[in-house]
Amino acid sequence: MRPLFLYYLICKLTSKCYHSGMEKYKVLLIGCGRVAVKHLKAIKKNSDRVELAALVDVSEEAAKKLDPSVPYFKDYKEAITTVKPDIVSVMVPSGLHFEIAKFALENGCNLLLEKPMTMSSSQSRDIYELSVKTGKKLAMGHIYRYFPIVGLVHDDINEGKFGKVTHGSIFVRWGHGDDYYGSAAWRGTWKSDGGALMNQTIHAIDLLVWLMGSKPVEAVSMISQRRAHIEAEDLGMAVLKMDDGSLASIEGTTCTSDKDKAAEFSVFCENGVITMGIRQGKPSLNIRDGNGKKLNGKYIRRQIKKGGISSLLGALNPHTAIYTDLIDSIANDRQPIADAYAGYTSVDNLMGIYKSAKLHQAVKLPLEEEFSSIDMSGYFEGEN
Ligand SMILES: NC(=O)c1ccc[n+]([C@@H]2O[C@H](COP(=O)([O-])OP(=O)(O)OC[C@H]3O[C@@H](n4cnc5c(N)ncnc54)[C@H](O)[C@@H]3O)[C@@H](O)[C@H]2O)c1
Known part of the structure; x- marks a missing residue:
């Protein structure tokens, strides 16, 4: 067996990227409505670097409609503490962004947070400061x-x-x-x-x-x-x-x-x-x-x-570029574009x-x- 193929096989089995040696990040999607479809496509386009670990939605039907093949959680706190994802993507109604983003950062996750960041100036400053304090990367859905x-x-x-x-x-x-x-x-x-x-x-x-x-x-x-x-x-x-x-x-x-x-x-x-x-x-x-x-x-x-x-x-699905940028910013310890x-x-x-x-x-x-x-x-x- 050729060495490169053997390496590819080992990496596939251990969920690593064969060409880069980088970790394949686990993504947890929270909110399975309209925009979640774009996130799912973007994760598939970046499938050499990320994998969908689980879905969260208060509606099981919405989650199953999006992707019935991955574990489903009703409660985002239970999902974050059980799955321990590398990246949490938040696409719930905007009024819920603050509490979920805060919990995810406090539990050591990087974030892809849909816009607007939160519904208030001080809550947004809190999330920004928490991301600086925890050193976790936060990319905004600023397409x-x-x-x-x-x-x-x-x-x-x-x-x-x-x-x-x-x-x-x-x-x-x-x-x-x-x-x-x-x-x-x-x-x-x-x-x-x-x-x-x-x-x-x-x-x-x-x-x-x-x-x-x-x-x-x-x-x-x-x-x-x-x-x-x-x-x-x-x-x-x-x-x-x-x-x-x-x-x-x-x-x-x-x-x-x-x-x-x-x-x-x-x-x-x-x-x-x-x-x-x-x-x-x-x-x-x-x-x-x-x-x-x-x-x-x-x-x-x-x-x-x-x-x-x-x-x-x-421009057809800028979310693909957001995921690519976030993955790279985690791997290379730099800030995402947004x-x-x-x-x-x-x-x-x-x-x-x-x-x-x-x-x-x-x-x-x-x-x-x-x-x-x-x-x-x-x-x-x-x-x-
Ligand atoms: N960047 C973009 O281009 C873009 C485009 C559309 C929407 N958005 C943003 O994405 C967010 C979602 O928008 P949408 O249009 O997909 O909304 P939506 O109503 O279609 O979907 C929201 C989903 O969140 C679920 N949900 C509600 N409360 C929840 C909770 N506590 N825990 C888990 N799931 C919960 C709902 O059941 C629903 O399935 C909004 O903040 C919106 O501004 C961004």
């Missing part, structure tokens, strides 16, 4: 940071290749009808979800701030209810002032057609403009230098060189945006006092 070419654009903007950033903008027009909001009782509630800004837009806000490379110091905003029958907003607009004087404009809504979902960001610089987006599942790219010359080809070639041609398809700090600051910025809407005035960032989505309760009462 936009993992789209192809985004990383290259981030590095170039931050290395000054486009000159000074003047301003940036995002829109997230992610239409959802009453069927979506009616599909689970937690959706659109202040306690467990928030509205279009908190659920559908928070990771795009994180992306814009990350790309612009400066820190928000002030937020002004307005929110409204136009179509959805929910507690929170289905339309929100905000402007962030950054510490270098640049401005970031934000539009997030679920009022638009659910057949025409679109999200786009632009960063405007002295020597160029970068616009990237996705509409009806199709990505778009428009990168130009200061003379208006298109640079798309250059960036596509660089992305292929960096990650191979398959990396251009990353780390705990990104999770904390994005919630802090969002809470500043909500607080500004509530007070009808500009709010300083980072927040000095705790603000939670629950503080928005009753905001629209009497309007409808």
Whole structure:
């Protein structure tokens, strides 16, 4: 028998990666609803480095529907202490993120935590600080940071290749009808979800701030209810002032057609403009230098060189890239691309945006006092 084949066989039997000698990490999925399907696909795509150890959901039916072949637990605490997973992936209603993330970190697990990190500024800071204290890696489900070419654009903007950033903008027009909001009782509630800004837009806000490379110091905003029958907003607009004087404009809504979902960001610089987006599942790219010359080809070639041609398809399931990044960050003791700090600051910025809407005035960032989505309760009462 050839030595390499023998090594492969031994590694397979002992659950190690034959080509890298690295451990195969055990993953526990908590929450088996809509987004869990993407996690399952991403775990399969990374099956040389991770294996699904068990599923947790209060609904056994949901877990069995997702994957009937692995052990099932109703209680996440029992699952974490029994399975002792390397990675816990949390995809329960957002209002439950804090308690599960805290328990997982305290029990020595690395985390893949869906966005938003938690529903309050102080809870998010607690999770960030706990991840630093325990030394465990925490990757956020901030999918936009993992789209192809985004990383290259981030590095170039931050290395000054486009000159000074003047301003940036995002829109997230992610239409959802009453069927979506009616599909689970937690959706659109202040306690467990928030509205279009908190659920559908928070990771795009994180992306814009990350790309612009400066820190928000002030937020002004307005929110409204136009179509959805929910507690929170289905339309929100905000402007962030950054510490270098640049401005970031934000539009997030679920009022638009659910057949025409679109999200786009632009960063405007002295020597160029970068616009990237996705509409009806199709990505778009428009990168130009200061003379208006298109640079798309250059960036596509660089992305292929960096990650191979398959990396251009990353927008189809960015969760695959999140798992790959988290696995690598554990193995090489570095921070994931969308780390705990990104999770904390994005919630802090969002809470500043909500607080500004509530007070009808500009709010300083980072927040000095705790603000939670629950503080928005009753905001629209009497309007409808
Ligand atoms: N990053 C992304 O692109 C993305 C996309 C969609 C959703 N999300 C986030 O993922 C999370 C889940 O969203 P979803 O749309 O999949 O929700 P969902 O309602 O479809 O699924 C949630 C699941 O959690 C289960 N659950 C509820 N309480 C539980 C508990 N105490 N213990 C274990 N399981 C419990 C429910 O039974 C349900 O199966 C939310 O935080 C959401 O913001 C992220």
